[in-house]
Structures are given as structure tokens and as C-alpha cells.
Amino acid sequence: MSSPLRVGIAGLGTVGASVIRLLERQAASLAASTGRTISLAAVSARDRAKERGIDMKGAQWFDDPVALAQAPGIDLFVELMGGDEGPAREAVEAALKAGKSVVTANKALLAKHGMALAKLAEEKRVALAFEASVAGGIPIVKTLREGLAGNQIGRVYGILNGTCNYILSRMELEKMSFDDCLREAQRLGYAEADPTFDIGGFDTAHKLAILTSLAFGVAVDAEAIHIEGIQSITLEDLTAADDLGYRIKLLGVAQRTPEGIEQRVHPTMVAKTSAIAQVMGVTNAVTIDADAVKELTLVGPGAGGDATASAVVADIADIARGIRSAPFGLPVAALEKAPRRAMQRHEGGYYIRLSVVDRSGAAAAIATRMAQRNISLESIMQKSRGAAKGASSGEPVSVVLLTYATTESNIREALEAALSDGYIAGRPQVIRIERE
Template sequence: MSETLRVGIAGVGTVGAAVARLLARQSEALASRTGRKIIVTAFSARDPGKERDADLSGCQFFTDPSALAASPAIDLFVELIGGAEGPARASVETALTHGKSVVTANKALLAAHGVELAALAEQKHAALAFEASVAGGIPIVKTLREGLAGNSIRRVYGILNGTCNYILSRMEREGLSFEQCLSEAQKLGYAEADPTFDIGGFDTAHKLSILASLAFGVKIEPDAIDIEGIERVTLADIEAAAELGFRIKLLGVAQRTADGVEQRVHPTMVRKSTPIAEVMGVLNAVTIDADAVNELTLVGPGAGGDATASAVVADIADIARGVRSAPFGVPAEGLLELVRAPMRRHEGGYYIRLSVPDVPGAFAGIATRMAERGISLESIMQHGGKRGAGREDGAPVGVILITHATSEHLVREALEAIHRDGAVKTPAQVIRIERE
């Protein structure tokens, strides 16, 4: 082991600059903790002349991140470019092929190629570390892989996207529409100009696939996740949840079942008294349900330069100490093929909002279709004003159904039948309820 660990950073944007600053600021402490001096010796970026909030004046510059990855000027390669393909993938593969350890925050790359990259790292006796890829500054990867190694994990779930949590929090606190909150998130830099990846649930799904691999020892399969975003959540849903004692959160949930591993991303009603319901704004939270510790919840900043840099530097420090963990907790060849379990019987039931014509027999027809499929209704309530008050005859009214425990496919079948009957004209809003 050399006396100095020489680091090369590919991508010196918000996170890359924060990593360089943190390594410089904590230089003495890191040397004391790891037994080695850690310095940034080289970096790559598209624009060498761009003003950056970090002192890289003594570093060698590369326009090509793969050239940086292969350079003898570095011992460790930090990939902060982003994206599942292109320069990010090529440079990480180059670094590992040359036997250099890699630290990355790139969840898209790991979701698409994590198993192959882990196998390459193991073959070359290099480390592949990715704490920053999920939940920013929360040390969830190390917790699952090392801290809970003696546990059998039943379920892992949480708030994994700060943009969605910010939007839902502001809708509740300020009574703003989804569109207003999304616009504010874009102005503040929490959401991209095209926010689909965040609000559509895809970012959460990538992170969830990584957590599922760590928790259950299976290969990453992001395409095996049922995904719903928050685009259709309205103020009416937020208000109804509050009346029922719940908050709406976008959750990623992975759990072991008798049929395999179930993975889902969707808006969820969680009781206000639970720890995860208290997580507001851009914060993230992850709850682990395991046999020895029962439930463990970690909360912290899920994004941002400093929070992400904290996770990156933690990985760098591990590598400086000589830590070489199997990236996903077991050797890549030992990861099991994922058996996708169908959406199970949902023990918390469902919230269903319908727009129903105010005509005799409409409610009875809906209840009949539910009963035909064995769906027991806990309650039926009118929402948003009294039936018939100030409305034209037959004008639609908002109706909210709360079901007891039932299965996803039965709910969908009942709603399809209700639509075929002509009892409702617009798509139903369906949100799962978590009772825990």
C-alpha cells in the first residue's frame, strides 16, 4: 500500500467540487483515520476553463474521462458524470480493467450494469463503492451490506427522491397544486426542466433496485419493479389523507415473499404517527425491517453537493484503509436470479377516489362491483361538498372508498367493471394505504 492515495475525479460539478473541498478540508483527519494521505491529483471535465468552487490548480486535467481512468497519475477513480451509458460506463470499465478502485454516485449506471461491473471489480481485485448512489448522505449501503450482515431482512422501503417529497410536502403545508409545487421545485433546482425521471418514480426505482440487491442477495432488475409516479396526486387526495390521519409519500418498497421479491414504487398513504410520515421537504428516509433489529429508520439529506460528497468521501476513506467488500454483499457470481413476485395482498387496503354522477343507484352499483370480487369496504364517503347542493341534476360528485385488505388485481378488476357500467367517466385515483 502506497503512502499516498491519489484520486482522480471525473465530473467536477456541484458534487465533484464538494468532494474536492471536503478532501482538502478534512485532509489531516482522513490521514489519521486511514493511515494514508488522500489527495486529488487529476480531474476531467468538459470545460477546463470553467470557474469551479474548488481549488484544482495543482491537478492534471483530462478532457477524456477514460484517459483519466487509465492514467498512472491516479490510484482511485471517482465517477460523477452520470448516465447509464457513454463516458460514465466507459470510464468506470476502463478504471476497473486497469485494476483501479472506483467510487461512483451513479444509480443509473449501477441499475443497468451493476452486476457486470461488480464481477469485473472482483476479477481485478479492485473495489467498487457506491454509497452515494442511494439516499445521498444516508449510509444505507453500508448499513445493509455490513451493519446488518447478521440479520435476515424482510423488507426495505423508504422515501428515496427529495424532489417528490418536496412537492408532496408543499402541497400539504401550503395548499398548493401539484403544478405550482413542481414549478417552484424547478426554480429552486430541486427538479430538472424535464422532471419525468423524478416525478414518474423512475429515479426511485433505480435506487430501490440497488437496495433490493443488497437486502436480498439478488441480481439488480429495475425492469421488475411496478412503478407509479406522483403526477396524478391532487389537493383533494392530500386533504382526504389528512382527514383520515395519513400523509401521502412516494415510497419505494422491496420485500421478500413466498413467491419471490416484490418491488414497487407508488404514492402511499402512511399514518402521521409513523417516523417516515414526519420526513418532509427534500429529506430522504429508509426503513429496514429485519429479524434481529426489527425496524430501523435512517433519515437524512438525500441530495445536494455536501451530502453526496460525504458519502463519496466515506467510500474513498474505506478504500484508503484497504477495505474490499463485495459490492453487493456477496460475490457477483453468488447473486441469485431475481424471482419477481406479483403485487401481494395489500394489508393496509386502498384509498379509491371516484367522480360519480349524482343519480339514484350510482353508489349501489359501485358497491356491488366491489362485493362481487370479495372486496370489503371500510367506508364510503362524499368529499368536496354535499350531494345535490347547488349542483345540476346528475352532476358528478367526489366519492372516496376505503377498502379493507385485498389484492391489487381485484381492485383493478372491480374498477374496470365500474367503468364499463358507465358509473364513472374519469379514471379512478387509487392509492395504497400502509397501516404500519
Template sequence: MVAPLRVGIAGLGTVGVEVVRLIERQGRVLTERTGRPVKVVAVTARSKAKKRGIDLSGITWAKDALALASDPEVDCLVELMGGAGDPALSAIDTALKAGKSVVTANKALIAKHGLKLAKAAEKHGGALNFEAAVCAAIPVIKTLREGLAGTGISRVYGILNGTCNYILTRMEQEGLSFDECLKDAQRLGYAEADPSFDIHGHDTAQKLAILASLAFGTQVAEKSIYVEGISSIAPEDLKAAAELGYRVKLLGVAVRTAKGIEQRVHPTMVPKSSSIAQVMGVTNAVTIDGEGIPPITLVGPGAGGAATASAVVADIADVARGIRAAPFGRPVDKLRATEKAPMERHEGGYYIRLMARDHAGTAATIATRLAEQKISIESIVQRHPNGSEPPKTAGKSAPVPVILITYATHEDAVHRALQAVQRDKVISGKPQVIRIEKN
């Protein structure tokens, strides 16, 4: 009889409880698939007295995560506490240095300390698995690390945050403001009480840093990512995008360019015909462009207890099978350093919305400033609300929205042109600029 894989779980929140349930429910199937039983033998959490709706009788309760990581009766530590530092970091480091395997859903910790922990796993022979850290039940880590090991990747991009996708979906479908949709997302539990980490793009950036490392063989470098959130997006932008054949998504994008690996997070217009544009609500999606193959898009639940637990248990199953893949697809000393690509040199199409002053010469001035920066316009739309004449304000016409779609150009050229237009005082307010990502 093969000895069971003895699992210790640090953290019994929503995900931890679901992992215990899933291992119990799928015990026979796991044994058949991995060739050995998988058994939860020890746990720890902040409160032992809390009611969790699971039977923990017969399972050892460790005093803390470090004690659990050091327990000789535990073969595999499952870290589900969260946080980029201690106690999660010390517990994982201790387990790996003891030759144990580790499974974690902790994206913040992997983005910040992943290389150090991967080196410890290499040195001491344990596995470091973190499928659940990016897009929960979507197997994007395994796809990049193993499924596409023989394929050169040119671009990986996707919707990596369900909160932002939910907000943009509601804004588009119901014409609601950003603030209205955010409040509703909080009420439904899709957004935290402090939603800044999600809506300002930092959650997406941590996940993108991990994906970029796997895709391009680079060191995980969250600080190398340009980050912009969705709070500036207005319903009129989503309406204009729809009329022009686009949809707005918050994307994390990592792409191989002649200047190196460009990594960025920002609101993006994508063609409605693209796979990524069809992904609505809290769902996540990742598209991978590989050499010699059509784009691959993986879609599924990117958060939630059951979805995350599914990925955690899949990683535990790999440990039980004896699989010891390099955490980032290559030995740590083979991962290349990467510097932050200057966003000013980003090349692509742009959506620009200006509130133009309704008087003679405004359009010509705008066109001249764009031409000076060698920016070509693919389309231009100027119309008054409901097709009427603009309302008068103190005897003057109110500004009129002008929407421009450019052909591919450089980011710094767009900024120079718009700064000149602002100096000319032919527009009011700040221009709205959204990048366009082609298929």
C-alpha cells in the same frame, strides 16, 4: 511513512468540486482515520477553463476520463460525470481491470451495469463503492451491506426522491395543485427543466433496484420494478388522506413475499404515526424491516453537492483503509435472478376515490361490485363540498366524491370491481386508486 492514496476525479460539477474541497479541508482527519494520506493528484472535466472556485494548481489535468482511468499515478478513480453509458462506463471498467478502486455516485450506471462492474472488481481486486448513488449522505448502502449483514431483511422502503417529496409536501400543506408545485420546484432548483425522470418514478426505481439487491441478495433488476409516478395526485386526495389518518408519499418498496421479491414504486398512503410520514420537503428516508429487530429508519439529505460529496469521501476513506467489501454484499455469482412480480397479485389496503352520480341506487351498485370481488370496506366517506347539496348541472346533480378505504385485498380484484362500476355508468371520470402501506 505510508504512501498516500492517489485519487483521480472525473467530473468537476457541483459534487466534484465539493469532493476536492472536502478532501483538502479534512486532510488531517482523513489521514488519522484511515492511516494514510488521501491526495487528489489528477482531474478531468469537459471544460478546463471554467471557473470553479477551487485551487487545482499542482493537480494533473487528464485529457479525458479514459486517460485518467489508465493513469498509473492514480490509485482510485472517482467517477462523477453521470450517465448509464460511456464515457463513465468505459472509464470505470478500465480502472477496475487495471486493479484500481472506483468510487461513483452514478445510480443509473450501477442500476444498469452494476453486476458487470462488480465482477470486474472481484476479479482484479479493487473496490467498487457507490454509497452516494442512493440517498446521498444517508449511509443506507453500508447499513444494508455491512451493518445488517447478520440480519434477515423482510422489507426495505422509503422516500428516495426529494423532488417528489417536496411537491407532495407543498400540495398537502398549502392545498396547491401538482402543476403549481412542480413549477415552484423547478424555480428553486429542486426539479430539472425536464422533470419526467423524477415525477414518473424512474429515479426512485433505479435506487430501489440497488437497495433490493443489497437487501435480498438478488441481481440488480430495474426492469423488474413496477413504476408509477405522482402526476395524478390531486389536492383532494391529500386532504382526504389527512382526515383518514394518512399521508401520501412516493415510495420505493421491495418486500419479501411468498411469491418472491416484490419491487414497486408508486404513490402510497402511510399512517401519519409512521416515521416515514414525518419526512417532509426534499429530505429522503429509508426504513428497513429486519428479523428480530424493530424497524430502522434512516433520514437525511438525499441530494445536493455537500451531502453527495460527504458520501463520496466516506467511500474514498474505505478504499484508503484497504476495505474491499463485495459491492452488493455477496459475490456476483451468489446473487439470485429475480423476475418481475405481477402487480395484479399485490395484496394490501387501498384508497379509492370515485365521482359518484347522485341518484338512487349508486351506492348499492358500488357496494355490490366490490362484494362480488370479495373486497371488504374499512371506511366510506361521502359528502358534498362544504356540506352543501350538490350543484345542479343542466337539471341534474353534479357527481359527488365517494372515498373508500379497503381492508387487504388483491390488486386485480380492485381493478375488476372498478371496471364493473364504470360499465354500470354510476360514476364519472376515472377512479383514483392509491395503495396503502402499513407500518
């Protein structure tokens, strides 16, 4: 048996406490499987006095996470503080510079500074592991980095934010409004007091940036991601989707195209029969399209103290075993700076919901604008006035269009032209359709 692996943990929230609990409980099997004892050597958090219900035994206390990261008594630094700058970044950099391996759950930090940190880890010949940063307990980083080494990956997409999936699931199942569901999610602790980061799609984008790098062997490029959140999704959209055989999910999608990598986060229509459509509530799921393995889907908990800690502990165990893959699969120098494909060039089907001024000729005019851009319609659905309670003649009616595959720019141009015709009231709702 080799010398013990001495672990220092900065950040003792739900995840940190759970990591300490799992390390203690699994101590014997981790030692047997990795060949090393894993010992909790040091901890750091904001408030030393706080009762956390965990036994930290002889772990040395540090007020300063940077001091912990550099302490000679630790071999491995676990960063669970969060934040893409400040103490988290400083401590991770300090640990790597001091030649210590790092495990982190910090997607924001990796989306912003992943390449620089990976380079530092390479130079110092230490590990930088981040299984917990994407999709919580789902071993998606390991799967992309190691499990699919024989594949060329064409697309990776998934439900990466439990808050959004909870809200969309609940809206659909209980016919509730977005605002009511958001309040419920906040009450249950599934959404933050300021929910912008989740419902705006930014959290999904951070995770997608990491997956894109791993899947395609390219540099992390979070700036390239087209981001739309779920704020504009209404119960009417969910109902229309259901009528058409779809569900609406907030997906992060990255795909390889001849013109470059397309990365996007937006509400998406997925066929009700697809695997990803079955994923409800706070659960996450990732699907990978690859040439050898065709389609692989992983479904599991995307958040929660224990699920996230499970991923952290798996990373710690890998490091104890001596596994030291390049953080993003390839050495940083080998990660291409892939060209971005602009969102205007995105191709796919579209769901479009319009408020149409109920004037004869409106539908024909809109259809003409579509036809002028060679957009073929798969279906067109008009809600009869009677269906809208209390509606009276002269008020706009809802028209839902489903298009066959076309480009984003065609759709934008057709809608602008239709808007200028004066038949459309308000902002058109546009939701992209993702095929399996």
C-alpha cells in the same frame, strides 16, 4: 503509514467540487483514521476554463475521462459525470479493467449495469463503492451491506427522491396544486426543467433496484420494478388522506414474499403517526424491516452537493482503509436471480377516489362490485354536493373508499366491473396503503 491513495475525479459539478473541498479540509483526520494520505492526483470535466472556486493544486487535467480512469498516476477513480451509457460507463469500465477501485454516485449506471461492473471489480479484486448513489448523505448502503449482516431483511422502503417529497409536502402544507408546486420546485432548483425522471418515479426506481439487491442478496433487476409517478396526485387526494389519518408519499418499496421479490414505486398512503410520514421537504428516509433489528429508520439529506460528497468521501476513506466488501454485499455469483412477484399479486389496503355519477344506486352498485371480489371496506366517504363550490345536480361527486387488505388484481377487476356499470366518470384514482 502506507503509500498515498491517489484519487482521480471525473465530473466537477456541485458534487465533484464539494468532494475536492472535503478531501482537502479533512486531509489530516482522513490520514489519521485510514493510515494513508489521500491526494487529488487528476481531474476531468467538460470545460477546463470554468471557474469552480476550488483549488485543484497540482492535479493533472484530462480532457478524456477514460484516459483519466486508466492513467497510471491514479489508484482510485471517482465517477461523478452521470448517465447510464457513454463516457460514465466507458470510464468506470476502463478504471476497473485497469485494476483501479471506483467510487460512483451514478444510480442509473448501477441500476442498468451494476452486475456486470461488480463482476469486473471482483475479477480485478478492486472496490466498487456507491454510497452516494442512494439517498445522498444517508449511509444506507453501508448499513445494509455491513451493519445488518446478522439479519434477514423482510422489507426495505423509503422516500428516495427529494423533488417528489418536496412537491407533495408543499401541496399538503400550502394547499397548492401539483402544477404550481412543480413550478416552485423548478424555480428553487429542486426540480429539473424536464422533471419526468423525478416525478415519474424513475429516479426512485434506480435507487430501489440497488437497495433491493443489497437487502435481499439478489441480482439488481430494475426491469422488474412497477413504477408510478406522482403526476396524478391532486390536492383533493391529499386532503382526503389527511381526513383519513394518512399522508401521501412517493415510496420505493421492496419486499420479500413467498412468491418472490416485489419491487414497486408509487404514491403511497402512510399513517400520519408513522416515522416516514414526518419526513417533509427534500429530506429522504429509508426504513428497514429485519428480523433481528425489527425496524430501523435512517433520515437525512437525499441530495445536495455536500451531502452527496459526504457519501463519496466515506467510500474513498473505506477504500483507503483497505475495506473491500463485495459491491453488493455478496459475490455476484452468489446473488440469486430472485423470482419477481407480479404487481397483480400485491396485497394491501387501498385508497380509491371515484367520480361518481350522482344517480341513486351508484354507491350500492360499487359496493356490490367490491363485495363480489371479497373486498372489505374500512370506510366510505362521499363529499356532499354542497362542499364542491359551484357544483350542480348531475355533476359527478367524489367518493373515497378505503379497503382492508386485498390483492391488486381484485381491486382492478372490481373497478373495471364498476366502470362497466356506468356510474363512474373519469379514471379512478387508486393509491396503495403501506403499513408500518
